[in-house]
Amino acid sequence: MARVDALASVTGTVWKIEKNVGDSVAEGDEIMILESMKMEIVVEAPAAGTIAEITVAEQDPVDEDQVVAVIESGS
Numbered sequence: 001m002a003r004v005d006a007l008a009s010v011t012g013t014v015w016k017i018e019k020n021v022g023d024s025v026a027e028g029d030e031i032m033i034l035e036s037m038k039m040e041i042v043v044e045a046p047a048a049g050t051i052a053e054i055t056v057a058e059q060d061p062v063d064e065d066q067v068v069a070v071i072e073s074g075s
Contacts, residue, residue: 004047006069008062012036017058019069023051031069034062049073 015035019025025045032054034041053070056062 001049002047002073003052004049004071004073005067006031006043006046006071008034008043008064008066008068010034010036010041011064012041012062014056014058014060014062014068015040017054017056019051019054021051021054025049025051025071032056043068045071047071047073 012034015033017032019031027045027048029045030042031045032043049071051069052072056068062068
């Protein structure tokens with residue numbers, strides 16, 4: 001199994017986490033929503049698999065390209 005990182009695409013704040021560790025995701029599924037400059041930005045699963053780790057909590061600040069989740073992928 002490969003570990004695939006989901007990255008924050010912008011600097012902002014974690015607004016809402018939609019998935020939990022152990023949840024299955026398809027590529028493109030919404031993992032969490034970030035807030036930046038009053039805009040909501042969705043973090044999508046970069047690959048299908050299972051959420052192995054969520055590295056942030058709601059209301060945490062994040063930087064662009066920060067790892068916010070790790071997915072165990074079969075590919």
